[in-house]
Amino acid sequence: MVTGKKTAQSLSDSQWFGIERYYASFKGMAHETFIDTIQSLIKEKYMKAVEDHVYILTEKGEEVLACESDRLSYLKHLNGLKYASIETSCWQVITLYVQALSNSLYGNFNYSPVVRDFSVIQKVKSVFPKSDSERKVQAGKLYSEVSRILFEHDKVSADLFVKKLSGYNRIGSTFEQISLVEGISLQETVLRFRAVLHSLIQKVTSEKIDLPMLYSLIGSYTEAPALTNSASRTYKMLKINKSIEEIMSVRNLKSSTLEDHLVEIAREVSDFPIIPYIDEQEFLKVKHFYRKTNETKLRPFKDAFPHLSYFQIRLVLAKEGGKHATGSST
CATH class of the missing domain: 1.10.10 (Arc Repressor Mutant, subunit A)
Structure with missing residues (x-):
């Protein structure tokens, strides 16, 4: 479930236990890593086993979770079950569009695109403004729409999302670089980024009239059913x-x-x-x-x-x- 294997069973389990948002939270995680993490939590007395493969939080674990609730509030924006299948495509279109628009506004047309996927490039080309005046207008609209969404998130998550974007004379930071600068784990860095991205996708889905620029970029992805x-x-x-x-x-x-x-x-x-x-x-x-x-x-x-x-x-x-x-x- 946490690695995002989309089967009827994983879909059912994520809904059964009310943890849809955490679906595909750790894509690529090895089973051994997952088990090692559980054993580490048990060793630190944050969790305990009640039967085979069934664990509950201890009183110590509950206390830590309560103390960390504010810092972990970003997790409420995750919606892995709904958006894990389209998040990569949505992000690639957004980041390539921002990079292309930023460079064009400075008259720079000789740069290395951050995304080389043909379908993504074609999507960006299909909506890219042709004139300088149009580009300035679209840049202002996009800035307004993204800013509006970022203001609904804590500063760490919002700044992290912006640092991932590429632009004129700037390549977006890697998760590893951001993790080091912010002093947070790599896992938290990825989850914070995905929380903002999922929030953005959700807003575009429910408020497409108020977010026309973002909808023009990723609307086609949000309207496709998320099926296995x-x-x-x-x-x-x-x-x-x-x-x-x-x-x-x-x-x-x-x-x-x-x-x-x-x-x-x-x-x-x-x-x-x-x-x-x-x-x-x-x-x-x-x-x-x-x-x-x-x-x-x-x-x-x-x-x-x-x-x-x-x-x-x-x-x-x-x-x-x-x-x-x-x-x-x-």
């Missing part, structure tokens, strides 16, 4: 009117796997219709039960609606934002 690769393939086939039976046959999928895909799609694609899979009246009844009880476990729904399958219940919860909608019916 396999679910994305299923969704594309559904959009060209392939039947469930055809998809299962062509892709050699089990019915349980296909159901997982449909639940994932229902959660991520707002206009995906689920009525073909559940009667509308039944959908409304389950929806009412969920809103009335705020129940998040599947069993009470099954007891209340024994004639419905777990799959149908999960579909409704997916549409309603239920925590346990994703993952296996079993």
Whole structure:
């Protein structure tokens, strides 16, 4: 889950335990490193094991966490489950655009781009202003929009984000360089940066009219559903009117796997219709039960609606934002 392996199980677990924001927090972390960190926390008596692979904070750990709550407040801006799949593309477009715009304003067109990905370069070219006057106007708008978002973050996180940007006669700092200068760990440096970036993406998604410059840069990424690769393939086939039976046959999928895909799609694609899979009246009844009880476990729904399958219940919860909608019916 923390490394960002996007499977039905990892998606389900991150929602089940209410830790969606920490999804993909440490991409590339080795399993041994994760275990060593846990053992270190146990040794320092911040955590203790209650059974195999199950740990809780000790009183000492709770006290430290409470003392550090203000400093760790930046973590509330993380939204790994939603944005981990697009954060790199969004950042690359933003940082290349800022670098190109900054250099052009100083009349410098001979610089080494910080991003060489062809699709990113084409994206920046497609929205880049043609005249000097346009560039000045766009620079002012972009500065205003980014500043507005950065002011909602603590100074350390905001400064860190700016230091990552490249411009005229300046290459953005590495995470290692920032970590050394700020006197914070490399892990915290990365998490602070990602928290600001996720916040920016979220703002562009929800306030695109008020952030036209940023939306022109990354809007196309934010509008794409954040699906696993396999679910994305299923969704594309559904959009060209392939039947469930055809998809299962062509892709050699089990019915349980296909159901997982449909639940994932229902959660991520707002206009995906689920009525073909559940009667509308039944959908409304389950929806009412969920809103009335705020129940998040599947069993009470099954007891209340024994004639419905777990799959149908999960579909409704997916549409309603239920925590346990994703993952296996079993």
